[in-house]
Amino acid sequence: MSRIRNIIIAILVTVIIGAAVVFYFYINMIPDNDPTYAGNTVGNLYNGGYFCELDGHVYFRNNYDNGCLYSMTVDEQDIKPLTTMNVYFVSGAGNYLYYYMDSQHLSNSTSGIGTTVKYYGVYQSRTDGTKQKCLYRGRTAAQQLCGNYIYFQIKxxxxxxxxxxxxxxxxxxxxxxxxxxxxxxxxxxxxxxGVTNDHNLYMMDTQNNDKITKIADGYIFYPIYHDGYIYYMDAVDNYHLKRMELSTNRVEELTSNRVDCFNLNDNYIFYSVSEALIPALHVMTLDGSSDVPVLQGVYFHISLTSKYVYFTAFNDDMRIYHMPIDGSEAPSLFNPIE
Known part of the structure; x- marks a missing residue:
């Protein structure tokens, strides 16, 4: 009987160990994404990737803590720090976040050996900030999660x-x-x-060996695809904001002012002008109508979530402003450390 009992115990131990190993690999496995999945909106990334909304939460670069990564709910509750180093170009899918991180600026709470070791590159972590892993060590710039790949610029x-x-x-x-x-x-x-030979509009097909096709001639900067149109800043025409219907290449002018930066969602375009008679952040509908100033001044890093628009002032590396996306409240300072 004792021999049978020992065999049963050995089998149970083996099963438990096997199950533990399988569970460990399962919880640490990076799940596949839809190959067309984008980790953040184009407009948010063009504005530095400061904010990224994912599954009811917002992951953001907190300027008040030297640009470290924080999380909160979409209605700005339950604010938590996730990294001790500054981040840019935040994107995410499922339980994982991706961002450029370096130790040029550290959290105000960091001390000890963490202040002397240098980190920089493309990073991955869980959405709670754990399981931090460097995917590529080097000086990089803009990056985006495209399906199951991080596409990134090497400086x-x-x-x-x-x-x-x-x-x-x-x-x-x-x-x-x-x-x-x-x-x-x-x-x-x-x-x-285009960068090297021209500044035309091109398209790279990530599902077809990264094949590149020219779409249109021009000096077309910061192209954003939305509902059959490419929205962009026209460098030939003093960076006026325009949109091009891809099926016909028909172009519509949306602003008569030079645009410094812009972002958009399904209903509105938010953009900043500094060379106007009265510099301001503006909002208008997607066809350029109903254009109204939101706040006087020069602003950058326009980021959108489902509930708020966030932005920063020129020559101000700390303060962040916010406003409900529907304009129901006036702009005010957003301070996640109070």
């Missing part, structure tokens, strides 16, 4: 390259020797401005 003295790496830290490759901005990702395609 070099004479420009740079576009690279990609899978979210499980495999399949690192150089996509282009051109310093292409990958932020304009939509439905499996990256819309971007």
């Amino acid at each position: 070099e003295a004479d420009g740079g390259q576009l690279a990609k790496i899978k979210t499980d830290k495999t399949n690192l490759s150089i996509v282009s020797e051109e310093y292409i901005d990958p932020c304009g990702f939509y439905d499996g395609k990256i819309y971007f401005t």
Whole structure:
């Protein structure tokens, strides 16, 4: 009987250990995303990737804590710090976040050895900030989660390259020797401005070996695809905001002022002008109508969530402003550390 009992115990222990191993690998496995999935909106990333909404939460760069990553609910409750170093170009999918992080600026609460070790590169972590992992160590710039790959710019003295790496830290490759901005990702395609030879509008098909096709001629900056149109700043026409209908290449002018930056959602375009008679943050509908100033001054880093628009003032690296996306309240200071 004792022998049978020992055999049963051994079998149970083996099963338990096996189950534990399977569970460990399961909870640490990076799940596959839809290949057309975008980790953040194009407009948010063009504005530095300061804010990213994911599954009812907002992950954001907290300027009040040297740009470290924080999380909160979409209605700005339950605010928590996630990193002790500053971040840019935040994106996410499922239980994971992706961002550029470096130790140039540290959290106000950081001390000890963490202040001397230098970290920088493309990082991944859980949405609670744990399981931090460097996917690529190097000086990089704009990045976007495109399906199961992070497309990112590698900085070099004479420009740079576009690279990609899978979210499980495999399949690192150089996509282009051109310093292409990958932020304009939509439905499996990256819309971007030419860098080396011209500034035309191009499209990179991430589902077809990253094949590049020219879409239109011009000096087309910060292209955002939305509902059959490309919204962009026209550098030939003093950076007026325009939109191009892709099916016909028909162009509509949306502003008569030089635009510094812009962002959009399904209903509105928020944009900033500094060379107008009265510099201000503006909001208008997608066809350029109903244009009204929101707040006088020069503003940048316009970020949108489902409930709020966030932005910062020129030459002010700390303060963040916010306003309900529907304009139901006037703009005010947003301070997540109070």
